[in-house]
Amino acid sequence: MSEQTITVTLTNQPKQKPESSKLEFGKIFTDHMFMMDYSVEQGWHNAQILPYQPIALDPASVIFHYGQTVFEGLKAYLTNEGKVLLFRPDKNMERLNKSNDRLCIPEIDEAFALTALNQLINIDKDWIPSGEGTSLYIRPFIISTQPYLGVAASTSYKFMIILSPVGSYYKEGVKPVKIFVENEFVRAVAGGTGSAKTAGNYAASLKAQQIAAEKGYSQVLWLDGVEKKYIEEVGAMNVFFKINGEIVTPLLTGSILEGVTRRSIIELLKHWNMPVTERKITVEEIFKAHKNGELEEAFGTGTAAVISPIGELFWNENVIVLNNGETGELSKKLYDTITNIQNGKEEDPFGWTVEV
Known part of the structure; x- marks a missing residue:
């Protein structure tokens, strides 16, 4: 061809x-x-x-x-x-x-x-x-x-x-978003089409997104479709958490889309010699880490926003505020670095950008 x-x-x-x-x-x-x-x-x-x-x-x-x-x-x-x-x-x-x-x-x-x-x-x-x-x-x-x-x-x-x-995803600068953890509906299961970028995955998410919006939340955090306790994705983004100095992101288990920005963030963090781990993470662990003062930051990653800091999480009638509802230091550094590479304002040591 x-x-x-x-x-x-x-x-x-x-x-x-x-x-x-x-x-x-x-x-x-x-x-x-x-x-x-x-x-x-x-x-x-x-x-x-x-x-x-x-x-x-x-x-x-x-x-x-x-x-x-x-x-x-x-x-x-x-x-x-x-x-x-x-x-x-x-x-x-x-x-x-x-x-x-x-x-x-x-x-x-x-x-x-x-x-x-x-x-x-x-x-x-x-x-x-x-x-x-x-x-x-x-x-x-x-x-x-x-x-x-x-x-x-x-x-x-x-x-x-x-x-x-x-236009710019952030009209007035990078702002943290409020996230609703979905307990009733599921987005995908291992063996399904969650790892494919296909229309049905997004149609299936609309009901939960609508309910979250009615409660004042801009995005849905999806849990696994079997036990409904392991974190998967935020809306149309992958998700990262900084816990006690370590950055963790859900392991790709067949129900999560392998984001290009996600991959780039992992490679960038390793380039900076920062500890980054792909593993299964429960929502309970996140709320416990916050209670213990160990949850430092959370953010989504995707093509549209690049980095979307998370300022608040709602789960089972419990609400936690992250980093005083402000953009974290790591989130900002990642956003600035990726966008500067994309726009040719900063050196690209990875060969990620391709000139048309």
């Missing part, structure tokens, strides 16, 4: 670009998109960049009825020198194929996907905002398109990439 060419059709009706200060997440999209098709007979084919537009699908398409789909999320950053940088894009394409395997979707050529992404970004480069904390959000995704009302893997697919300029 990597020998394929990409047909390019440019728009003759370019959209007006928004002001950086008025950007919201995921509401505005650039002038162009990438799309290619899959069939059993031809494999992946018909690669093209074309004007951003609606797509026509048969009402019986598998995606609508059985949810066979996967997606990714990454960002492009504009440096002060005008360079465009991607942050570990190879890891996103690698993870997309892991999700593909779990959802019985044909593997994509990762190198070709990155080539297509680079070409698309170059065409819509002027859409990358330059304001502090802004970026171009990138959403690669695959949907099943065979018209068939039967529970089986589709025989046809579309792979698409769309781009969206986004």
Whole structure:
């Protein structure tokens, strides 16, 4: 597939670009998109960049009825020198194929996907905002398109990439969030689809998220689906705790998404010679550590926020406040370092950034 060419059709009706200060997440999209098709007979084919537009699908398409789909999320950053940088894009394409395997979707050529992404970004480069904390959000995704009302893997697919300029996640600086520990609903179990980035995982989280919001909490902390005592993820983020000088994060047991930012944080902490451990952690341990004065910080990690400090936890009618509800020293240092590397403001000793 990597020998394929990409047909390019440019728009003759370019959209007006928004002001950086008025950007919201995921509401505005650039002038162009990438799309290619899959069939059993031809494999992946018909690669093209074309004007951003609606797509026509048969009402019986598998995606609508059985949810066979996967997606990714990454960002492009504009440096002060005008360079465009991607942050570990190879890891996103690698993870997309892991999700593909779990959802019985044909593997994509990762190198070709990155080539297509680079070409698309170059065409819509002027859409990358330059304001502090802004970026171009990138959403690669695959949907099943065979018209068939039967529970089986589709025989046809579309792979698409769309781009969206986004504002700073923290409009007024990094602020800790309040987290609701979910006891009733579960997100995933080992052997399920929790380690894949697929739409159903997120649809299943909406009810708990709604209940948490009604109680004044911005995110849900998920526990394991079997014993409901081991910590898994915060909303769409991985989670870390600093306990008595040691940074701990839940072990990947098959029900947790392997975050690219999570991996980067672990590698950065080890680079700083800080003790970091991946293991199973109970919510009871966290509350006990707080009671003993040992819980120093907690934070979520993900593409959207990079680092999201946790200021409060609610569990079983008990509330604990972390670090006086303020951003911790380690959280801030990690946020500053990762974002500076992403934006080309700080040396990248790991080779994480890739210039488009």
